[in-house]
Amino acid sequence: MENNICHRCGKPIYELIDFGSNQDGTINTDYCHNCYVNGIFVDHGISLEEKIEKNIPPRKNNQTMNKGKKNTITV
Ligand SMILES: [Zn+2]
Incomplete structure (x- = not known):
């Protein structure tokens, strides 16, 4: 197989896929x-992974872990 290079990003292409x-x-x-x-x-300069990430809303650091509510109320 010939050594092909992408005419856009210059990446060498080795496999058909x-x-x-x-x-x-x-x-x-x-x-x-x-x-x-x-x-x-x-889109130039953006990978598919980055595109996917863009579609995901930013994660909030909601670390509301319910560690077994033990309401030991001492009266
Ligand atoms: Zn390319």
């Missing part, structure tokens, strides 16, 4: 799968 895909589902050997998916350029 790392290639981008055209709108018709065929492989696009000009770009990697991080840059070109289903005929559409993926």
Whole structure:
């Protein structure tokens, strides 16, 4: 297999699955799968993981752990 490089991000592509895909589902050997998916350029400089993280609202540090409510009230 030839040593292909993504024309967008410059990442070397070694495996077929790392290639981008055209709108018709065929492989696009000009770009990697991080840059070109289903005929559409993926947002520049952002990985899929980062995209997913963006969709998750920021976690609040709600450490409300109910450690077995033992209300030992001493009267
Ligand atoms: Zn790329």
